[in-house]
Amino acid sequence: MGYIVYYLFIKPLSLVPLRVSYLLSDLVFLVLYYLLRYRRKVVFANLRNAFPEKGPKETEAIARRFYRHMCDMFLEFVRIFSISKGELVRRCRIRNPELVEQFYRQGKSIIIAAGHYSNWELAAVAFDAQASHQAVGIYKPLGNAFLDQKLRQSRAQFGLELVPKAETKAFFAENTRRLTAPLLATDQSPSNNINVYWTRFLNQDTAVLFGTEKYAREYNYPVVFGHVHKMRRGYYEMEFEVVEANPATAPHGAITEKHTRILEGDIRRAPQYWLWTHKRWKRKRPAEAPATNNPVM
Numbered sequence: 001m002g003y004i005v006y007y008l009f010i011k012p013l014s015l016v017p018l019r020v021s022y023l024l025s026d027l028v029f030l031v032l033y034y035l036l037r038y039r040r041k042v043v044f045a046n047l048r049n050a051f052p053e054k055g056p057k058e059t060e061a062i063a064r065r066f067y068r069h070m071c072d073m074f075l076e077f078v079r080i081f082s083i084s085k086g087e088l089v090r091r092c093r094i095r096n097p098e099l100v101e102q103f104y105r106q107g108k109s110i111i112i113a114a115g116h117y118s119n120w121e122l123a124a125v126a127f128d129a130q131a132s133h134q135a136v137g138i139y140k141p142l143g144n145a146f147l148d149q150k151l152r153q154s155r156a157q158f159g160l161e162l163v164p165k166a167e168t169k170a171f172f173a174e175n176t177r178r179l180t181a182p183l184l185a186t187d188q189s190p191s192n193n194i195n196v197y198w199t200r201f202l203n204q205d206t207a208v209l210f211g212t213e214k215y216a217r218e219y220n221y222p223v224v225f226g227h228v229h230k231m232r233r234g235y236y237e238m239e240f241e242v243v244e245a246n247p248a249t250a251p252h253g254a255i256t257e258k259h260t261r262i263l264e265g266d267i268r269r270a271p272q273y274w275l276w277t278h279k280r281w282k283r284k285r286p287a288e289a290p291a292t293n294n295p296v297m
Contacts (some may be wrong), residue, residue: 013065092123133257139163187280195211195214197210226238226261
């Protein structure tokens with residue numbers, strides 16, 4: 001089935017210029033939002049909980065803009081399967097490459113913290129084409145082996161190295177002599193309440209994965225937050241911000257708190273670009289865990 005999906009749908013669609021694909025995106029939006037009502041209950045519940053101060057009309061306006069962006073992002077993701085390096089860099093440039101280059105010149109690996117915001121897939125693939133560090137994507141393999149292989153090939157075509165999530169610990173231990181830039185998503189919902197950091201995020205008690213801080217402190221890799229700004233339809237810019245230059249000396253929990261606040265700031269400024277279909281708040285805070293500043297180990 002994966003073979004059929006790839007050669008009859010994904011590959012042909014990836015060859016279509018985005019200016020044409022966006023016509024399909026407009027149609028898909030109408031179908032998903034008004035006809036299928038895809039995950040609308042989840043999206044509206046998330047938006048109401050995150051922004052209780054916003055009225056029904058404003059909430060619905062954000063939701064519609066989100067669905068439009070999500071449809072665009074899907075077709076931009078498909079385009080990666082056939083995109084040229086020139087087009088990739090035009091569509092997702094690094095605004096301040098000097099910030100990460102300074103660490104490369106110092107002989108330091110970095111960890112890039114980011115969220116499922118704007119077009120994170122395009123940014124991950126575009127980073128290695130413009131930076132000196134070896135970009136490393138930590139990912140969850142697909143269940144279909146053929147599609148997983150094709151997805152890895154598309155993501156790696158311009159240098160991005162991929163490491164299955166289960167091998168993250170081994171990767172860090174085995175690559176201390178290389179100058180790498182692992183890209184870690186910080187807004188995924190943890191699979192359990194172990195090794196998480198509880199804080200307030202978007203007006204709710206939220207369990208945050210503690211891995212970014214754990215590996216940064218263990219290897220003293222500077223942590224950089226990767227903003228992805230949507231400039232206009234189909235065009236983005238990456239901008240980097242130092243979260244912590246010396247993690248080994250940072251107070252426990254400070255790195256996690258800071259990158260969470262940075263992501264929250266991006267979401268509050270332009271909420272339509274975050275992944276609201278995600279069931280982010282599945283985990284409930286244990287009674288014994290304070291609501292803030294408490295990594296539960």
